[in-house]
Amino acid sequence: MNFFPTPYPDEILYSTLGRYCIRSGNIKEIHNFEDLFSTRNCIASVELPSKIDALIENMPVNSIYTAEYFIYNHTLFPFYAAFIEPQRAEKIIKSMRSGRGADAYIRLGLVSNSIDLNKYFRFCPQCFMEDIEIYGEPYWHRIHQITGVFVCPKHKAPIYNSQVLVRGGSRQRFITPSIDNCIVEKEIYYPNEYIEKMIWMAEDAQRLLNSRFDFKEQEWFKRQFRAKLIEKGYARMNNFVHQKKLAQDFIDFYGEDYLKLVQSPVQNKSQNWLSSMVRYNNRITFTLRYLLLARFLGIPLDTLFNERIGFKCEYDDIDSYQQLWEKRLVELSQLGLSIREIANILDSTPKTVRRAIDKLGIETFWKYNGGGKYVNKKYTDTNEFKVKRDHLRAEWIKLHNKYPNKSSNQIRQSHQALYRWLSKYDLEWLRQHSRRKANISSTVDWNKRDKELLSKVKEVVKELQQGKPQRITWSTIGSRLGVNGWLLKRKDKLPLTREYIESVKEGLQEFHIRKIKWAIDKLEKEDKEITYWNLVEVAGVKPRYLKFISKEIKDILIEKGYNCDFL
Template identity: 30%
Template sequence: MLFFPTAYPDELLFSLCSRYFIRSGNISYKGTLDDLFSHSGLTTSISLPTGVSSLIKNLPPYSKINERQIIHNHTLYLFYTAFLPPDRAVRVYDAMCSNDGKGVYNQSGLVANRVPQNEYLRFCRDCLTEDKEKYGEYYWHRSHQLSGIQCCLTHFKPLYNSSVRVVGANKHRLQIPTLESCSAVKSALDETSDKTQREYIDFCEKMAGSVLQLLNQQFSHREMEDFHQIYQSRLIGLGLAYYSGRVKQKAWREYFSSIYSQELLQLCHSELSGHQDWLSLIVQKNRKSFHPMRHLLVMAALDMNITSFFDENNTPKPFGNPSWPCLNKVCNYYRKPIINNVSVSLTDVAKEPVGTFTCTVCGFSYTRRGPDKGEEDRLRKTRVKVYGDVWTKKLKDLSNTGIGLRELGRQMGADPKTVKRYLENEIEARSTNSLISLEADRKKWLSLQKKFPNKSVKQLRKEDKALYMRLYRNDREWMIENSSKGKHRKSSARIDWSKRDEKMLMEISNVVEGLLDSEKKPVRLTVSKVGQLIGKKSFLEKNLNKMPKTMAYLMRKVETVEQFQARRIFNTIKQLKEQEEELVPWKIMRKAGIKDYGKWVEFVEHHIN
């Protein structure tokens, strides 16, 4: 294309393409689609259009517009995918970039949530007047086409249906707004009462900021389970759910209905229909996605801020966020944040949360009944489940110094009765178990020598390492007196490391070159991987420093993760060129298995241009 219209604020991609159609002088919709997308059969969708990558490819050479700018700024992608998990949002984005838009509405959840699309493109009279004065022409606004939004979010006046159909129209048509197509006299609110109109306009004034944020700002996509937890926490705080997570559905429905009238909910396409409708399901744990309008209604009812709602640190937890302190008084990390995980259960009667915290350094494990109400609660414990090896060893050491139980308890951070019980159990267990296990180990050692009469102590150790270590630590004198000397091995011939280096280099270079030239799925080159492929992984890792030529070769060939990703990209570009396929960044990265699109897109664009 020799030109493409400059986009106006909040303008739909459909509107941009329609303005191109008028200015190009084309008389055929399909001819224009061929100019724009190299595909005359493409459907001109309003909300989630496809073929964006083809459009970018056909723009004038001086154009700096990319897929992301088009999809984020001139479609409803950000609004309709805000509450989708990351993988589904990516699939919708990829479908919009491609010419094959099959499934894009299913992936976005717009089909399943049963919120109807607007039948006609909509307009605001005040916006039309302002657009004509400022830009000299009319255009279609994105914010006027959102399902459930019946008034302009700038002027807070009712929206009107134009004569340009969205549903049931020619799927290849391109139409700009005109005075003739925008001459409707009845608005979407005209059939409602004055009271409902005022209520709805007030609602839109409160919600406008949140709606426009979703439409214009990209938030981090979160898993659906996160939304459930955020709603659950807020409902618990309002007394509308139990700590177990079970929602008091009757109370929640009464609370929600006290905020919104049924007439207002009908205008939002979110009316309530009774048990197990969308209002019940949206606050339960499930895998179903819900229309953004319904999330906004719930968030407003619960007085929740949209920015903090999408904050990754906002997932509610009864004991706050990691890390938690170890409360073992004799641990080196006492009262320091060392515990990164908590296991949460519920009390049987009150259904209150109980957290179990375990220090991975000392093994000390304690519980606390929650939820925490302040930072000081993080240093509180309800009971100790396990004292751990560090605590037990310290208790043994201190008990040998002769100090009393009360002082022992103070230094160990435990009740004197607990200290006494542990000491008594330890003495009893030590005396009983040591005698039994010691006699059994002696018999095993003698039996092992009978089984292997010609082996030395070192060789016998390899046969049963655990047995050897127990005797070495607890009964060393007996083991030395009751062990045969075994036969001495003759020293092996000295290894010629120079020859071994040459041989290993030849063997490794054949494997490495074979991997690099292979048409199979690429494998990252590491010392471990090469050693594994030649069946000498352990030998290579232990003796690489003795083979300088082999080491130098491997150091040139081994790859970092980034180098391996770059090689996959080069291989993919080469394959696509050989297959004479279109070189599009998103397609290359998907085929190469690269997930971090933002990190690599400039690298890919540089190498395909």
């Protein structure tokens, strides 16, 4: 080549090569391939092009470009390879420099059919116009070609499919964008709640493209995620993960439709790509799923790659915690405690304890009665027990001093393990050192609450008055609002609401009369005869109640001109 076009910012290499072809003056397309790669035996590849070494060889003499420069700045390698191990990244770079075309895709798992790469080249109409203005021609942007990116991070607007196939025809041509193949046929509008998530994805993808984060082992990411899961209450230190809760919250966070759009639906709540991602295995998944999980957990990309996420506990990292946990387990299993008791002390589950015992090959007391330190002693007689008890007692007192306005019950809520242990082994002491404290004087603005509640109550009453009759009482209103019980107890603090409910609530007879009126209307509408049994059935009022309101029913029927001999 005696010239090579300067790549534009974030231009994908394919696009630069396309611009070369336009200017090369070659009549046959295939001659361009000979110019660029010294061979006809290769294809135009978009995301992860290969034979880049050959391309560099063929550059004009004083050209400054290196293979690495192109790979990092003008291909999708930094995105698709962001979460793979260093050795594999090396191999992929090698494939892109001199290997077979498909190797990089295979090594990244992009040929398996679990994710479909984009079918068409994509473009942002605003970037398209701006590029023409600034550079005199449009070009294909890297960020727009990423599968799962739906908006342009610069313009925060939807990107569109062009008419150019990414993998079409003989693939021995480089097609540049133009006003003929980049047409907005129909404007795209995404729901607002998607747009926010789409912008996250676009911005994160852009960070990956431009940041050159270090490659890390899978274990690093697994641990980062695990630490955050523990912090957020989705996992315990002992490797247990609340998969169902995690899956549900994740779905609620993104919405099922958005997850489908990014080809990452979470269908089965306990077995899915998400559950696999948070388990300790070496499986690598698609980049966008790491991004989805990181956003969900609130981990910024810089932190995810560069800072070890800490554990909010007294131990520095999970290893030393795990070691301590196992050491305690060995000790406890020598004490003749049941698995359930051990699980309680360790704040774990019997299943986990049993598994750990098997894994560690512990000779437990109930399997092997000898050699243990305290075999002939009860746990509560051991010195260890006394040390622990004193420690936990002190802890309990400390918490009560720290939160003078909280009752023991409230303190217990956030210190379940402590409470459980004391109530199991030290109940008498616990009783003597617990307090019931009235709630501190509340700062609730009851006037405001009363007014707000009143309008809600009015709506509920309106609903109750429509359709099939439901009796209007304090408790039906309360349950509709989800504050049954609370409402009755607080009614003296809510004068407006109280007065209103008292004025509309129904006695039993009143309610039965309303039911009968409703039944008469219904029978009329359905053109059915008004008989005793029809009324009983449609109104749902039992005959033994009917006799108490027969006078009222008669009045209604007479007024409507019906015969009421049956009453």
